[in-house]
Amino acid sequence: MNDHSSDWWKSCVIYQVYPRSFYDSNGDGIGDLDGITQKLDHLIELGVNTLWVSPFFASPQVDFGYDISDFTSVAPEYGNLDSAKALIDAAHQRGLKVLFDLVLNHTSSQHPWFQDSLTGKSSEHADWYIWADGRGPAGRIPPNNWRSGLEVKSAWHYSKTRKQWYLGTFLPCQPDLNWRNEHVREAMFNAVRFWLDLGVDGFRLDMFGAIMKDPMLRSNPFHPYMEPSELMRLWRRDYTENTDDNFELARDLRSVLMRYEPERVLIGEVFGPPETLKRYVANGAGLHFTFLFGFLAFRFKAKFFSKLIASYEKNFPEPYLPTYVLENHDRARSFSRVGENIFKAKLLALLMLTLRGVPVIYQGQELGMPNTYIPLRKAKDPIAKEYFWWMPEFVSKRLPERINRDEVRTPMQWDSSVNAGFCPPKTTPWLPVNENYLSCNVEVQRSYEYSLFCWYKAVLAQRALRPSLTLGDLVMISGLPEQVIGYARTHGEDSCQVFLNFGDTDSYFDVTAPDKVILSSDPGNLLLDGRLKLAPYGAILLA
Numbered sequence: 001m002n003d004h005s006s007d008w009w010k011s012c013v014i015y016q017v018y019p020r021s022f023y024d025s026n027g028d029g030i031g032d033l034d035g036i037t038q039k040l041d042h043l044i045e046l047g048v049n050t051l052w053v054s055p056f057f058a059s060p061q062v063d064f065g066y067d068i069s070d071f072t073s074v075a076p077e078y079g080n081l082d083s084a085k086a087l088i089d090a091a092h093q094r095g096l097k098v099l100f101d102l103v104l105n106h107t108s109s110q111h112p113w114f115q116d117s118l119t120g121k122s123s124e125h126a127d128w129y130i131w132a133d134g135r136g137p138a139g140r141i142p143p144n145n146w147r148s149g150l151e152v153k154s155a156w157h158y159s160k161t162r163k164q165w166y167l168g169t170f171l172p173c174q175p176d177l178n179w180r181n182e183h184v185r186e187a188m189f190n191a192v193r194f195w196l197d198l199g200v201d202g203f204r205l206d207m208f209g210a211i212m213k214d215p216m217l218r219s220n221p222f223h224p225y226m227e228p229s230e231l232m233r234l235w236r237r238d239y240t241e242n243t244d245d246n247f248e249l250a251r252d253l254r255s256v257l258m259r260y261e262p263e264r265v266l267i268g269e270v271f272g273p274p275e276t277l278k279r280y281v282a283n284g285a286g287l288h289f290t291f292l293f294g295f296l297a298f299r300f301k302a303k304f305f306s307k308l309i310a311s312y313e314k315n316f317p318e319p320y321l322p323t324y325v326l327e328n329h330d331r332a333r334s335f336s337r338v339g340e341n342i343f344k345a346k347l348l349a350l351l352m353l354t355l356r357g358v359p360v361i362y363q364g365q366e367l368g369m370p371n372t373y374i375p376l377r378k379a380k381d382p383i384a385k386e387y388f389w390w391m392p393e394f395v396s397k398r399l400p401e402r403i404n405r406d407e408v409r410t411p412m413q414w415d416s417s418v419n420a421g422f423c424p425p426k427t428t429p430w431l432p433v434n435e436n437y438l439s440c441n442v443e444v445q446r447s448y449e450y451s452l453f454c455w456y457k458a459v460l461a462q463r464a465l466r467p468s469l470t471l472g473d474l475v476m477i478s479g480l481p482e483q484v485i486g487y488a489r490t491h492g493e494d495s496c497q498v499f500l501n502f503g504d505t506d507s508y509f510d511v512t513a514p515d516k517v518i519l520s521s522d523p524g525n526l527l528l529d530g531r532l533k534l535a536p537y538g539a540i541l542l543a
């Protein structure tokens, strides 16, 4: 049943559902809230304890829900308020916590507030968005050098009606709200309370780092750099991200949540160096945790992961909690990154689920769903349409990252029937189902004990059983072959060790203390008289 302890979030395993692609309960080719409710037992079988649902609020769906036109209603294709409430209740009955996705930075350009704001400087909502006069004689040069989310274009967009520029950091159809306006704060905090009152346990915060911008609209300094998740940046974001006021906003938001019991949580999509991320969660007053995106752009090398783990352990010691993300609705599927090799995928699963902190699994990751190639000209994703329509197909195909996010959002594969059980056979799903659905689906993998799904289940079952895996400390084990990572987790009497062979050859080494194999990804892994042999890409849990 629902966990009423105040620190339930410290041991959560989050499962991200992208509603449009999870399960279509009414046969229109689009997933919906009732569909999620009907499939909650999948999450229970898998062994996660927290559900994060990407946006399902009223929206013209240009950015598939991340462009909201009414923060307190549900888009009809996903259901209605009753279905949202039913989902929360059904999840709670099963002991699952529920996080919704809060998009505070912007609205849809179709939102009545923006439509009114557009009409002129004396409209009721004139100041609800960030408007500024342009530069140059006719004011047709953007107010400053602020860049859009992907850096490719200016973040400013000209309105002929207002003869002014508005800020739309992500896409032009997503104007940024002016959080310095008290009315905006009040309206948005009321929306937050609305969902809390309905019973939701917390929020994933979309683009949270970017909400409070410099009130003087100063230009950002030119300074090329690479983010840990491998996004290239040309300008530092001193005046548009992680401003002092933004940390204050995190604290204000937390105070809205503090009135609710048991504790409600905030997990922020923020980018920046560890000191910045830690500032958001400092003294238990702002966010509960921030995503760490370093794993998204992984290279399948022991060194890559050991360096990152060591840096997370150093920078985010207790009471901070690192979070681990291998894929999500914006970035490439991890199964494709490892060349669809199931042993590599099992190794990554054991790694992600046994590190100290909070793992976030994206729907279908547990089945090894790969990217589904969809040509750019057929893209529904507005990012692909806005920025990359010109890119030759052969170039796009070779990029490690998917710039058409449709490719990572194809329907969840439930069974071997036409449309993989996502929607009825005669319905056309909103995105094509991957051709591999006959072998890669929940039903088939459930019945095959060596499947990736069964491996995820087994690892998550151990995680639930062993306090060392959720609450324990983590110590890296030294003296191992170069291609192997090993670490020990200990909490009181309970301890275990994890060894992962990233190499494509066998690895042999001595282990101390643990003498029992709890989980092994490959029959070729062997433990004999304190000596361990790991098969290529072999992963093992000892206790």
Ligand code: BGC
Binding pocket: 063, 066, 067, 103, 170, 206, 207, 269, 329, 330
């Ligand atoms: C979300 C994207 C979305 C964007 C704009 C991102 O951080 O993850 O899916 O398109 O914010 O809201």
